[in-house]
Amino acid sequence: MRSLRRRVPASSEIGTGTGHTRSARRRVTAAVVLCATAAPWASAGYATLTLTSGLVPVLIAWMTKLLIDGLTHDADLRTLLIPALGYVLAAIIVGIGPLAARYLRGVVDREVGLLAQDRLFTAVGRHPGLGRLEDPAFLDRLRVAQDVGRTVAGQLADATLSAGRSLLTVTGFMVSLVALNPVMALVVLAAGVPSLLAQLALSRHQARAVLEVGRIERREDFYARLIAAPTAAKEIRLFAIGDFLRSRVLAERRAANAVTQSVDARQTKVQSVLEVLSCLVSGAGLVWAVFAAHTGDLTVGGVTMFVAAVDGVQGSLGSLLIQLAASQRALLMFDHYLEVVEAEPDLPVAAEPVPLTPLRHGIELSDVWFRYAPDHDWVLRGLNLFIPHGGSLALVGLNGAGKSTLVKLLCRFYDPTHGAVLWDGVDLRDADPVELRARMSTLFQDFQHYDMTAAENIGLGDLRLLEERDRIEAAAAKAGMHEKLAQLPQGYDTMLSRTFHHDAPAEEHRPGTLLSGGQHQRLALARAFIREGRDLMILDEPSAGLDAEAEHEIHLSIRRHRADRTSLLISHRLSAVRDAHRIAVLGDGQVKEEGSHRELLGSGGEYARLFALQADGYTDDRHGPGTVGPADPVEAAAGR
Numbered sequence: 001m002r003s004l005r006r007r008v009p010a011s012s013e014i015g016t017g018t019g020h021t022r023s024a025r026r027r028v029t030a031a032v033v034l035c036a037t038a039a040p041w042a043s044a045g046y047a048t049l050t051l052t053s054g055l056v057p058v059l060i061a062w063m064t065k066l067l068i069d070g071l072t073h074d075a076d077l078r079t080l081l082i083p084a085l086g087y088v089l090a091a092i093i094v095g096i097g098p099l100a101a102r103y104l105r106g107v108v109d110r111e112v113g114l115l116a117q118d119r120l121f122t123a124v125g126r127h128p129g130l131g132r133l134e135d136p137a138f139l140d141r142l143r144v145a146q147d148v149g150r151t152v153a154g155q156l157a158d159a160t161l162s163a164g165r166s167l168l169t170v171t172g173f174m175v176s177l178v179a180l181n182p183v184m185a186l187v188v189l190a191a192g193v194p195s196l197l198a199q200l201a202l203s204r205h206q207a208r209a210v211l212e213v214g215r216i217e218r219r220e221d222f223y224a225r226l227i228a229a230p231t232a233a234k235e236i237r238l239f240a241i242g243d244f245l246r247s248r249v250l251a252e253r254r255a256a257n258a259v260t261q262s263v264d265a266r267q268t269k270v271q272s273v274l275e276v277l278s279c280l281v282s283g284a285g286l287v288w289a290v291f292a293a294h295t296g297d298l299t300v301g302g303v304t305m306f307v308a309a310v311d312g313v314q315g316s317l318g319s320l321l322i323q324l325a326a327s328q329r330a331l332l333m334f335d336h337y338l339e340v341v342e343a344e345p346d347l348p349v350a351a352e353p354v355p356l357t358p359l360r361h362g363i364e365l366s367d368v369w370f371r372y373a374p375d376h377d378w379v380l381r382g383l384n385l386f387i388p389h390g391g392s393l394a395l396v397g398l399n400g401a402g403k404s405t406l407v408k409l410l411c412r413f414y415d416p417t418h419g420a421v422l423w424d425g426v427d428l429r430d431a432d433p434v435e436l437r438a439r440m441s442t443l444f445q446d447f448q449h450y451d452m453t454a455a456e457n458i459g460l461g462d463l464r465l466l467e468e469r470d471r472i473e474a475a476a477a478k479a480g481m482h483e484k485l486a487q488l489p490q491g492y493d494t495m496l497s498r499t500f501h502h503d504a505p506a507e508e509h510r511p512g513t514l515l516s517g518g519q520h521q522r523l524a525l526a527r528a529f530i531r532e533g534r535d536l537m538i539l540d541e542p543s544a545g546l547d548a549e550a551e552h553e554i555h556l557s558i559r560r561h562r563a564d565r566t567s568l569l570i571s572h573r574l575s576a577v578r579d580a581h582r583i584a585v586l587g588d589g590q591v592k593e594e595g596s597h598r599e600l601l602g603s604g605g606e607y608a609r610l611f612a613l614q615a616d617g618y619t620d621d622r623h624g625p626g627t628v629g630p631a632d633p634v635e636a637a638a639g640r
């Protein structure tokens with residue numbers, strides 16, 4: 001048996017990704033593949049339109065030159081017709097091209113968004129443990145990835161294609177400019193270098209700002225959702241903390257605004273300087289063209305072409321640089337998406353998992369040490385415990401003793417830091433977590449309520465039974481909820497939510513229903529019961545919110561349900577655990593005592609002390625000695 005296992009990263013140690021910087025080429029390839037997979041025809045059409053539209057301004061400038069030169073040199077009508085028709089064609093492309101491109105871009109964005117979201121949530125679901133979702137850095141990145149995943153691939157393709165289009169335009173005008181004035185062509189190009197550097201620096205700054213704003217907005221969302229959450233409304237009103245929460249929302253918004261404002265200010269400053277530089281260059285070019293026309297070195301059409309070429313090179317060079325910077329920004333943002341999608345699983349998953357057979361012998365926790373992070377205290381310190389097949393084990397212990405942590409280790413949401421959890425001798429690290437969980441039925445202490453129908457709230461326990469109403473009703477009956485659910489306005493189809501309507505036409509909407517805390521607990525229990533016949537049943541505080549009668553009924557039901565089944569029951573109510581085959585008392589991260597109820601009472605240890613304390617609470621203080629608790633205040637006030 002392996003007592004010291006390889007170390008597994010705790011939640012806070014888990015990096016937010018694969019830890020390497022992807023090359024720009026890899027990122028571009030990933031984005032192109034995403035677009036081509038999601039919307040191949042629309043992507044190809046959009047790419048073609050965007051690239052060909054890059055040549056149109058050059059076409060228009062040349063047609064204008066030919067027309068003007070033809071007119072000033074008395075060319076015949078047929079010679080003039082060709083540039084005129086070329087001009088009309090270019091004008092049509094200018095008019096229709098952007099409309100078609102916008103439509104195709106919409107198609108690409110929607111399809112890519114869908115595929116990107118699908119891949120993102122598949123990737124999140126691929127983590128077998130809870131570590132990633134308890135890591136704020138990962139959650140920050142996930143938030144950005146959700147936002148950018150929908151649009152960034154399209155943006156990236158857009159920026160890259162637009163850059164390609166601008167490059168074509170720049171090249172076209174550059175050829176013209178070199179023919180007219182090579183020195184001027186060089187000056188215009190050289191002026192683009194500082195502009196390129198400035199734009200790239202700006203885009204890196206913008207990309208960093210997006211992550212920072214996302215981090216702030218995640219907190220803002222938390223406060224904003226709290227203000228509107230029905231579950232929080234009672235405390236917010238009672239403690240009068242609405243204004244406090246509102247001030248937190250506003251503070252986060254101000255912080256986010258400050259970040260975006262600083263980005264805007266930097267952008268305005270940089271682009272103003274670049275504009276001035278560009279004006280100086282084109283001003284110098286104009287002076288040269290006027291002199292050249294004056295001395296007869298340039299025709300009137302040549303001056304027009306020169307002005308258009310300088311303007312065209314500058315304009316398209318400017319937009320080329322902006323698009324390059326936008327591509328770089330989109331690549332940096334896309335990296336967050338790829339980081340989430342390509343992140344390694346938060347727990348090591350065996351390449352060839354050892355199959356888990358139906359439980360024969362039992363589950364053993366062997367010298368298990370566990371802490372949530374290296375700088376946290378140990379929760380379990382060399383714990384040894386055996387859950388025998390077919391037997392019921394109860395776990396008791398004070399708050400924070402580590403009972404729920406032990407449940408999470410059994411479900412393999414985390415791996416022990418040292419030691420091992422063994423299923424009939426198979427280390428859970430060597431098994432497939434999905435197979436492990438399919439063999440269990442668990443009611444967590446912090447069970448989930450779903451804003452769905454009553455039937456769905458139970459059927460989610462086993463999706464194969466979602467439509468099997470008799471199985472759902474049987475599970476509800478075992479949890480003592482059948483009558484209540486059957487009497488709801490739409491029976492089991494009633495929405496258990498006041499936040500959402502049933503997925504039906506608006507005129508058929510009827511208000512949903514809310515259940516009481518104890519009824520929710522029974523519903524969660526029904527969800528566990530519908531997973532009948534699993535190898536291990538874990539119930540973590542199944543009756544904490546129940547009234548005395550319900551608790552009694554539920555415990556009878558649980559007893560019946562877990563008879564001859566392997567079960568682990570956690571409860572602070574010691575009356576509920578007394579009939580378990582064995583009871584283990586957890587303390588200081590270890591099993592302090594273990595035995596049957598009778599054995600533990602006889603040994604006079606921690607269990608006996610806790611049991612006596614609880615039993616004392618039920619002693620009638622008006623009958624007999626040894627009473628505990630305060631005197632009846634009503635009687636005291638009446639002077640009795």
Ligand SMILES: Nc1ncnc2c1ncn2[C@@H]1O[C@H](COP(=O)(O)OP(=O)(O)OP(=O)(O)O)[C@@H](O)[C@H]1O
Nearest residue numbers: 134372379397398399400401402403404405406445
């Ligand atoms: N996700 C987590 N990250 C960090 N620490 C945690 C996490 N969950 C629990 N802990 C810590 O682990 C310790 C054990 O918690 P656990 O929930 O296992 O106790 P418990 O015995 O179930 O307590 P209770 O009786 O109150 O339900 C506590 O000190 C708690 O603060």
